[in-house]
Amino acid sequence: MRDVVEYGHRVLLAFEDGSHFIVSAGEDSFGTHKGVIDLSKLIGAEYGSALKTAKGEVFFVMRPRFVDDLFKMKRRTQIVYPKDMAFIVFMMDVKEGDLVIDAGVGSAAMCGALARSVGNMGRVFAYERRKDFYDIAKSNLEKWGLLDRVELKLKDISEG
Template identity: 45%
Template structure:
Protein backbone atom coordinates (compact mmCIF):
# COMPACT_ATOMS: atom_id res chain seq x y z
CA UNK A 1 0.00 0.00 0.00
CA UNK A 2 1.36 3.41 -0.99
CA UNK A 3 0.79 6.70 0.78
CA UNK A 4 -1.40 8.40 -1.83
CA UNK A 5 -4.52 7.58 0.15
CA UNK A 6 -8.06 8.05 -1.14
CA UNK A 7 -11.29 8.92 0.60
CA UNK A 8 -12.17 11.43 3.28
CA UNK A 9 -11.15 9.38 6.33
CA UNK A 10 -7.92 7.86 7.65
CA UNK A 11 -7.95 4.09 7.32
CA UNK A 12 -5.99 1.20 8.77
CA UNK A 13 -2.79 0.91 6.70
CA UNK A 14 -2.72 4.53 5.56
CA UNK A 15 0.45 6.59 5.81
CA UNK A 16 -0.42 9.68 7.85
CA UNK A 17 1.17 12.94 8.92
CA UNK A 18 0.54 14.58 12.28
CA UNK A 19 1.39 18.29 12.42
CA UNK A 20 1.55 19.79 15.91
CA UNK A 21 2.49 23.08 17.55
CA UNK A 22 5.49 24.90 16.04
CA UNK A 23 4.99 22.75 12.94
CA UNK A 24 6.49 19.67 14.57
CA UNK A 25 5.39 16.78 12.41
CA UNK A 26 5.50 13.00 12.42
CA UNK A 27 4.82 10.56 9.59
CA UNK A 28 3.92 6.92 10.19
CA UNK A 29 1.58 4.18 9.00
CA UNK A 30 -1.64 3.42 10.85
CA UNK A 31 -1.89 -0.10 12.25
CA UNK A 32 -4.93 -1.24 14.23
CA UNK A 33 -3.97 -1.87 17.86
CA UNK A 34 -0.66 0.03 17.65
CA UNK A 35 0.45 3.17 19.49
CA UNK A 36 2.51 6.18 18.44
CA UNK A 37 4.78 7.62 21.12
CA UNK A 38 6.69 10.89 21.11
CA UNK A 39 7.77 13.60 23.55
CA UNK A 40 4.31 15.07 22.98
CA UNK A 41 2.50 12.05 24.30
CA UNK A 42 0.95 8.78 23.17
CA UNK A 43 -1.71 8.37 20.48
CA UNK A 44 -3.54 5.11 19.94
CA UNK A 45 -3.88 4.28 16.25
CA UNK A 46 -7.41 3.01 16.85
CA UNK A 47 -8.40 6.52 17.95
CA UNK A 48 -7.08 7.97 14.68
CA UNK A 49 -8.53 5.37 12.29
CA UNK A 50 -11.83 6.67 10.97
CA UNK A 51 -11.07 10.32 11.68
CA UNK A 52 -11.60 12.74 8.78
CA UNK A 53 -8.49 14.17 7.12
CA UNK A 54 -7.83 17.72 8.27
CA UNK A 55 -9.31 17.18 11.72
CA UNK A 56 -7.49 17.51 15.04
CA UNK A 57 -6.41 14.58 17.18
CA UNK A 58 -4.93 14.69 20.69
CA UNK A 59 -2.29 12.69 22.53
CA UNK A 60 -2.92 11.30 26.01
CA UNK A 61 -1.54 14.51 27.56
CA UNK A 62 -3.64 16.81 25.39
CA UNK A 63 -1.06 17.81 22.76
CA UNK A 64 -2.97 18.73 19.56
CA UNK A 65 -2.15 17.63 16.02
CA UNK A 66 -3.71 18.10 12.62
CA UNK A 67 -4.28 14.80 10.80
CA UNK A 68 -3.11 15.07 7.17
CA UNK A 69 -2.19 12.77 4.29
CA UNK A 70 1.53 13.43 3.62
CA UNK A 71 2.59 14.91 0.30
CA UNK A 72 5.53 13.68 -1.76
CA UNK A 73 7.55 16.67 -0.50
CA UNK A 74 6.74 15.67 3.09
CA UNK A 75 7.92 12.12 2.39
CA UNK A 76 11.18 13.24 0.80
CA UNK A 77 11.91 15.59 3.71
CA UNK A 78 12.04 12.67 6.17
CA UNK A 79 13.69 10.13 3.86
CA UNK A 80 16.68 8.51 5.53
CA UNK A 81 19.77 9.25 3.51
CA UNK A 82 23.44 8.44 3.22
CA UNK A 83 23.89 10.67 0.17
CA UNK A 84 22.85 14.16 -0.85
CA UNK A 85 19.36 13.85 -2.35
CA UNK A 86 17.80 15.94 -5.07
CA UNK A 87 15.65 18.85 -3.94
CA UNK A 88 11.88 18.74 -4.55
CA UNK A 89 12.23 21.80 -6.82
CA UNK A 90 14.49 19.78 -9.12
CA UNK A 91 12.54 16.52 -8.81
CA UNK A 92 9.26 18.16 -9.80
CA UNK A 93 10.87 19.86 -12.79
CA UNK A 94 12.48 16.58 -13.87
CA UNK A 95 9.13 14.77 -13.78
CA UNK A 96 7.48 17.44 -15.92
CA UNK A 97 10.32 17.93 -18.41
CA UNK A 98 10.73 14.19 -18.95
CA UNK A 99 7.00 13.57 -19.20
CA UNK A 100 6.99 10.89 -16.51
CA UNK A 101 3.51 9.43 -16.14
CA UNK A 102 1.34 6.36 -15.50
CA UNK A 103 2.33 3.10 -17.14
CA UNK A 104 5.80 4.18 -18.25
CA UNK A 105 9.08 2.30 -17.87
CA UNK A 106 11.70 4.62 -16.39
CA UNK A 107 15.39 3.79 -15.96
CA UNK A 108 17.62 5.53 -13.42
CA UNK A 109 21.33 5.23 -12.64
CA UNK A 110 22.70 6.47 -9.34
CA UNK A 111 20.00 5.30 -6.94
CA UNK A 112 21.61 6.91 -3.90
CA UNK A 113 19.10 7.03 -1.05
CA UNK A 114 16.17 6.62 -3.44
CA UNK A 115 14.55 10.08 -3.38
CA UNK A 116 14.21 10.40 -7.15
CA UNK A 117 13.40 6.69 -7.35
CA UNK A 118 10.49 7.34 -5.00
CA UNK A 119 9.19 10.17 -7.19
CA UNK A 120 9.51 8.07 -10.34
CA UNK A 121 7.72 5.12 -8.70
CA UNK A 122 4.92 7.41 -7.52
CA UNK A 123 4.53 9.02 -10.97
CA UNK A 124 4.45 5.82 -13.07
CA UNK A 125 1.67 4.36 -10.95
CA UNK A 126 0.85 0.71 -10.30
CA UNK A 127 1.03 -0.19 -14.01
CA UNK A 128 4.43 1.45 -14.50
CA UNK A 129 7.93 0.27 -13.67
CA UNK A 130 11.23 1.79 -12.53
CA UNK A 131 14.63 0.14 -13.01
CA UNK A 132 17.32 1.73 -10.87
CA UNK A 133 21.07 1.00 -10.98
CA UNK A 134 23.61 1.51 -8.19
CA UNK A 135 27.18 0.31 -7.71
CA UNK A 136 27.27 0.59 -3.91
CA UNK A 137 25.39 -2.06 -1.98
CA UNK A 138 25.02 0.11 1.15
CA UNK A 139 23.31 2.84 -0.87
CA UNK A 140 21.05 0.32 -2.54
CA UNK A 141 20.13 -1.33 0.76
CA UNK A 142 18.96 1.99 2.24
CA UNK A 143 17.07 2.96 -0.91
CA UNK A 144 15.36 -0.42 -0.99
CA UNK A 145 14.29 0.04 2.65
CA UNK A 146 12.99 3.57 1.98
CA UNK A 147 10.96 2.41 -1.01
CA UNK A 148 9.60 -0.61 0.86
CA UNK A 149 8.40 1.52 3.78
CA UNK A 150 6.28 3.49 1.33
CA UNK A 151 4.78 0.37 -0.22
CA UNK A 152 6.22 1.09 -3.68
CA UNK A 153 8.70 -1.78 -3.93
CA UNK A 154 6.51 -3.71 -6.39
CA UNK A 155 7.11 -0.93 -8.93
CA UNK A 156 10.92 -0.85 -8.62
CA UNK A 157 13.66 -3.24 -9.79
CA UNK A 158 16.96 -2.64 -7.96
CA UNK A 159 20.11 -3.56 -9.88
CA UNK A 160 23.59 -3.60 -8.33
CA UNK A 161 25.85 -3.03 -11.31
CA UNK A 162 28.18 -0.63 -13.07
CA UNK A 163 26.29 0.87 -16.00
CA UNK A 164 29.49 0.83 -18.03
CA UNK A 165 28.36 -2.73 -18.81
CA UNK A 166 25.15 -1.30 -20.28
CA UNK A 167 21.51 -1.43 -19.28
CA UNK A 168 19.25 -4.48 -19.44
CA UNK A 169 16.38 -2.37 -20.75
CA UNK A 170 15.50 -1.59 -24.35
CA UNK A 171 13.06 1.07 -25.55
CA UNK A 172 12.62 2.64 -22.11
CA UNK A 173 10.39 5.70 -22.04
CA UNK A 174 12.81 7.81 -20.01
CA UNK A 175 16.30 7.50 -18.50
CA UNK A 176 17.94 9.70 -15.89
CA UNK A 177 21.59 9.70 -14.79
CA UNK A 178 22.70 11.00 -11.40
CA UNK A 179 26.34 9.94 -11.68
CA UNK A 180 29.60 11.95 -11.63
CA UNK A 181 30.54 11.25 -15.27
CA UNK A 182 27.40 10.78 -17.40
CA UNK A 183 29.27 11.59 -20.63
CA UNK A 184 30.97 8.19 -20.38
CA UNK A 185 27.62 6.37 -20.64
CA UNK A 186 25.69 8.15 -23.38
CA UNK A 187 26.11 5.29 -25.86
CA UNK A 188 24.67 2.93 -23.23
CA UNK A 189 21.82 5.38 -22.68
CA UNK A 190 21.15 5.50 -26.40
CA UNK A 191 20.87 1.71 -26.54
CA UNK A 192 18.39 1.62 -23.63
CA UNK A 193 16.08 4.50 -24.65
CA UNK A 194 13.41 4.29 -27.30
CA UNK A 195 13.84 6.77 -30.18
CA UNK A 196 12.22 10.02 -29.12
CA UNK A 197 12.36 9.06 -25.43
CA UNK A 198 13.46 11.44 -22.70
CA UNK A 199 16.96 11.68 -21.25
CA UNK A 200 18.00 13.76 -18.27
CA UNK A 201 20.94 14.20 -15.91
CA UNK A 202 22.09 16.56 -13.17
CA UNK A 203 25.60 17.99 -12.79
CA UNK A 204 27.25 20.43 -10.36
CA UNK A 205 29.59 22.32 -12.74
CA UNK A 206 29.51 23.88 -16.21
CA UNK A 207 32.65 21.94 -17.25
CA UNK A 208 30.73 18.71 -16.76
CA UNK A 209 27.74 20.10 -18.61
CA UNK A 210 29.94 20.88 -21.62
CA UNK A 211 31.28 17.33 -21.62
CA UNK A 212 27.84 15.76 -21.56
CA UNK A 213 26.56 18.11 -24.28
CA UNK A 214 29.40 17.03 -26.54
CA UNK A 215 28.73 13.35 -25.83
CA UNK A 216 25.02 13.83 -26.56
CA UNK A 217 25.79 15.50 -29.88
CA UNK A 218 28.09 12.65 -30.84
CA UNK A 219 25.28 10.14 -30.18
CA UNK A 220 22.74 12.18 -32.18
CA UNK A 221 20.57 13.40 -29.34
CA UNK A 222 18.38 16.37 -30.26
CA UNK A 223 16.56 19.18 -28.45
CA UNK A 224 19.33 19.63 -25.88
CA UNK A 225 18.37 21.90 -23.00
CA UNK A 226 20.30 23.09 -19.94
CA UNK A 227 18.78 24.88 -16.97
CA UNK A 228 18.95 25.41 -13.23
CA UNK A 229 16.04 26.01 -10.89
CA UNK A 230 15.57 28.50 -8.06
CA UNK A 231 12.91 28.48 -5.37
CA UNK A 232 11.88 31.40 -3.18
CA UNK A 233 9.38 31.02 -0.37
CA UNK A 234 7.17 33.87 0.86
CA UNK A 235 5.78 34.62 4.28
CA UNK A 236 2.09 33.80 3.89
CA UNK A 237 0.64 36.81 5.73
CA UNK A 238 -1.92 38.75 3.66
CA UNK A 239 -0.94 42.12 5.16
CA UNK A 240 2.82 41.45 5.26
CA UNK A 241 3.51 39.34 2.20
CA UNK A 242 7.26 39.26 1.56
CA UNK A 243 10.03 36.80 0.72
CA UNK A 244 11.55 34.74 3.49
CA UNK A 245 15.17 35.45 4.36
CA UNK A 246 16.43 32.37 2.55
CA UNK A 247 15.93 30.89 -0.89
CA UNK A 248 17.02 27.62 -2.44
CA UNK A 249 19.42 28.65 -5.19
CA UNK A 250 21.75 26.62 -7.37
CA UNK A 251 21.60 22.91 -6.61
CA UNK A 252 22.81 21.63 -9.96
CA UNK A 253 22.54 22.00 -13.72
CA UNK A 254 19.82 19.92 -15.34
CA UNK A 255 20.39 18.62 -18.85
CA UNK A 256 17.62 17.21 -21.02
CA UNK A 257 17.72 15.67 -24.50
CA UNK A 258 15.93 13.24 -26.80
CA UNK A 259 17.44 10.57 -29.09
CA UNK A 260 16.23 10.82 -32.69
CA UNK A 261 16.79 8.70 -35.78
CA UNK A 262 19.33 10.00 -38.30
CA UNK A 263 20.76 8.71 -41.54
CA UNK A 264 17.64 8.53 -43.68
CA UNK A 265 18.38 10.08 -47.08
CA UNK A 266 14.97 11.74 -47.06
CA UNK A 267 15.66 13.64 -43.84
CA UNK A 268 15.82 17.42 -43.81
CA UNK A 269 19.31 18.58 -42.94
CA UNK A 270 17.90 21.96 -41.94
CA UNK A 271 15.52 20.34 -39.45
CA UNK A 272 18.31 18.18 -38.02
CA UNK A 273 20.51 21.21 -37.46
CA UNK A 274 17.65 23.20 -35.95
CA UNK A 275 17.01 20.35 -33.50
CA UNK A 276 20.66 20.44 -32.46
CA UNK A 277 22.00 17.52 -34.50
CA UNK A 278 25.49 18.41 -35.72
CA UNK A 279 27.89 15.96 -37.34
CA UNK A 280 31.23 16.74 -35.72
CA UNK A 281 34.37 16.92 -37.82
CA UNK A 282 37.58 18.88 -38.24
CA UNK A 283 38.16 19.12 -34.52
CA UNK A 284 34.75 20.60 -33.74
CA UNK A 285 34.68 18.52 -30.58
CA UNK A 286 37.20 20.95 -29.10
CA UNK A 287 35.05 24.00 -29.79
CA UNK A 288 31.74 24.34 -28.02
CA UNK A 289 31.47 28.09 -28.62
CA UNK A 290 28.28 29.15 -30.29
CA UNK A 291 26.50 25.90 -29.57
CA UNK A 292 22.81 26.43 -28.88
Protein backbone atom coordinates (compact mmCIF):
# COMPACT_ATOMS: atom_id res chain seq x y z
CA MET A 1 0.00 0.00 0.00
CA ARG A 2 1.39 3.38 -1.01
CA ASP A 3 1.75 6.12 1.56
CA VAL A 4 0.32 9.10 -0.30
CA VAL A 5 -0.81 12.62 0.48
CA GLU A 6 -4.57 13.07 0.74
CA TYR A 7 -6.65 16.25 0.65
CA GLY A 8 -6.21 18.22 3.86
CA HIS A 9 -3.05 16.38 4.96
CA ARG A 10 -0.39 18.56 6.49
CA VAL A 11 2.78 18.24 4.44
CA LEU A 12 6.37 19.37 4.96
CA LEU A 13 7.88 20.77 1.76
CA ALA A 14 11.68 20.47 2.01
CA PHE A 15 14.07 22.18 -0.38
CA GLU A 16 17.69 21.16 -0.90
CA ASP A 17 18.89 24.51 0.50
CA GLY A 18 17.46 23.51 3.90
CA SER A 19 14.38 25.70 3.76
CA HIS A 20 11.10 24.01 4.55
CA PHE A 21 7.43 24.88 4.90
CA ILE A 22 4.39 23.14 6.37
CA VAL A 23 1.23 23.41 4.26
CA SER A 24 -2.12 21.67 3.85
CA ALA A 25 -2.69 19.77 0.62
CA GLY A 26 -5.66 21.31 -1.14
CA GLU A 27 -6.83 23.70 -3.79
CA ASP A 28 -4.66 26.73 -3.04
CA SER A 29 -1.20 27.69 -4.17
CA PHE A 30 1.76 28.52 -1.96
CA GLY A 31 4.50 30.99 -2.85
CA THR A 32 8.12 30.35 -1.87
CA HIS A 33 11.49 31.87 -2.73
CA LYS A 34 11.88 28.95 -5.16
CA GLY A 35 8.58 29.50 -6.97
CA VAL A 36 4.87 28.84 -6.57
CA ILE A 37 3.60 25.40 -5.59
CA ASP A 38 0.16 24.21 -6.68
CA LEU A 39 -1.02 22.49 -3.49
CA SER A 40 -3.54 20.36 -5.40
CA LYS A 41 -0.58 18.60 -7.08
CA LEU A 42 0.48 17.29 -3.66
CA ILE A 43 -2.66 15.14 -3.52
CA GLY A 44 -1.73 11.59 -4.55
CA ALA A 45 2.02 12.24 -4.31
CA GLU A 46 3.97 9.68 -2.31
CA TYR A 47 5.64 10.86 0.87
CA GLY A 48 9.36 11.09 0.15
CA SER A 49 8.85 11.91 -3.51
CA ALA A 50 10.35 14.89 -5.32
CA LEU A 51 8.18 17.44 -7.11
CA LYS A 52 8.91 20.79 -8.77
CA THR A 53 7.73 24.35 -8.25
CA ALA A 54 6.42 26.45 -11.14
CA LYS A 55 10.05 27.63 -11.62
CA GLY A 56 11.28 24.03 -11.88
CA GLU A 57 12.92 23.97 -8.44
CA VAL A 58 12.90 20.54 -6.76
CA PHE A 59 11.34 20.00 -3.33
CA PHE A 60 10.57 16.87 -1.34
CA VAL A 61 7.15 15.89 0.02
CA MET A 62 7.54 14.78 3.64
CA ARG A 63 5.41 14.10 6.70
CA PRO A 64 6.02 16.83 9.27
CA ARG A 65 7.56 15.56 12.49
CA PHE A 66 6.39 16.85 15.86
CA VAL A 67 9.62 18.84 16.17
CA ASP A 68 8.98 20.50 12.78
CA ASP A 69 5.62 21.67 14.08
CA LEU A 70 7.11 23.10 17.26
CA PHE A 71 9.08 25.68 15.33
CA LYS A 72 6.29 26.49 12.86
CA MET A 73 3.24 26.36 15.16
CA LYS A 74 1.06 29.27 16.11
CA ARG A 75 2.09 30.55 19.52
CA ARG A 76 1.90 33.58 21.75
CA THR A 77 4.00 32.16 24.55
CA GLN A 78 7.56 31.00 25.08
CA ILE A 79 7.82 27.26 24.45
CA VAL A 80 9.92 24.54 26.02
CA TYR A 81 12.43 23.47 23.36
CA PRO A 82 12.97 19.86 22.25
CA LYS A 83 16.24 19.23 24.13
CA ASP A 84 14.61 20.45 27.35
CA MET A 85 11.42 18.47 26.64
CA ALA A 86 13.45 15.30 26.23
CA PHE A 87 15.27 15.94 29.51
CA ILE A 88 12.01 16.61 31.38
CA VAL A 89 10.23 13.55 29.94
CA PHE A 90 13.28 11.37 30.66
CA MET A 91 13.80 12.63 34.22
CA MET A 92 10.08 12.30 35.02
CA ASP A 93 10.13 8.81 33.46
CA VAL A 94 6.93 9.58 31.52
CA LYS A 95 5.81 6.52 29.60
CA GLU A 96 2.83 4.77 28.01
CA GLY A 97 -0.15 4.68 30.36
CA ASP A 98 1.01 7.39 32.78
CA LEU A 99 -1.20 10.15 34.15
CA VAL A 100 0.50 13.56 34.05
CA ILE A 101 -0.50 17.09 35.09
CA ASP A 102 0.60 20.13 33.07
CA ALA A 103 0.04 23.53 34.69
CA GLY A 104 0.22 26.59 32.45
CA VAL A 105 -0.17 24.97 29.04
CA GLY A 106 0.63 28.06 26.98
CA SER A 107 0.89 27.03 23.32
CA ALA A 108 0.91 23.30 24.25
CA ALA A 109 4.44 22.44 23.11
CA MET A 110 5.31 20.60 26.35
CA CYS A 111 1.76 19.30 26.68
CA GLY A 112 2.09 17.78 23.20
CA ALA A 113 5.36 16.08 24.14
CA LEU A 114 3.75 14.69 27.30
CA ALA A 115 0.69 13.48 25.34
CA ARG A 116 2.94 11.67 22.86
CA SER A 117 4.83 10.06 25.75
CA VAL A 118 1.77 8.81 27.69
CA GLY A 119 0.35 7.25 24.53
CA ASN A 120 -3.22 6.12 23.98
CA MET A 121 -3.44 4.47 27.39
CA GLY A 122 -2.32 7.53 29.37
CA ARG A 123 -3.74 10.96 30.01
CA VAL A 124 -2.46 14.51 30.44
CA PHE A 125 -4.53 16.79 32.66
CA ALA A 126 -3.67 20.25 31.40
CA TYR A 127 -4.62 23.59 32.94
CA GLU A 128 -4.52 27.01 31.32
CA ARG A 129 -6.17 30.05 32.88
CA ARG A 130 -5.93 32.42 29.90
CA LYS A 131 -8.59 31.91 27.22
CA ASP A 132 -6.35 33.13 24.38
CA PHE A 133 -3.62 30.64 25.31
CA TYR A 134 -6.21 27.89 25.87
CA ASP A 135 -7.58 28.42 22.34
CA ILE A 136 -4.10 28.25 20.77
CA ALA A 137 -3.24 25.15 22.82
CA LYS A 138 -6.46 23.40 21.82
CA SER A 139 -5.87 24.22 18.15
CA ASN A 140 -2.29 22.91 18.26
CA LEU A 141 -3.28 19.70 20.07
CA GLU A 142 -6.05 19.09 17.52
CA LYS A 143 -3.63 19.71 14.64
CA TRP A 144 -1.20 17.15 16.08
CA GLY A 145 -3.97 14.60 16.69
CA LEU A 146 -3.26 14.57 20.44
CA LEU A 147 -6.34 16.21 21.95
CA ASP A 148 -7.87 12.80 22.73
CA ARG A 149 -4.99 12.16 25.18
CA VAL A 150 -5.39 15.51 26.95
CA GLU A 151 -8.08 16.77 29.31
CA LEU A 152 -7.63 20.48 28.67
CA LYS A 153 -9.18 22.74 31.29
CA LEU A 154 -9.69 26.49 31.12
CA LYS A 155 -8.98 27.25 34.77
CA ASP A 156 -6.23 27.94 37.26
CA ILE A 157 -4.72 24.71 38.56
CA SER A 158 -5.14 25.94 42.14
CA GLU A 159 -8.92 25.74 41.57
CA GLY A 160 -8.71 22.04 40.68
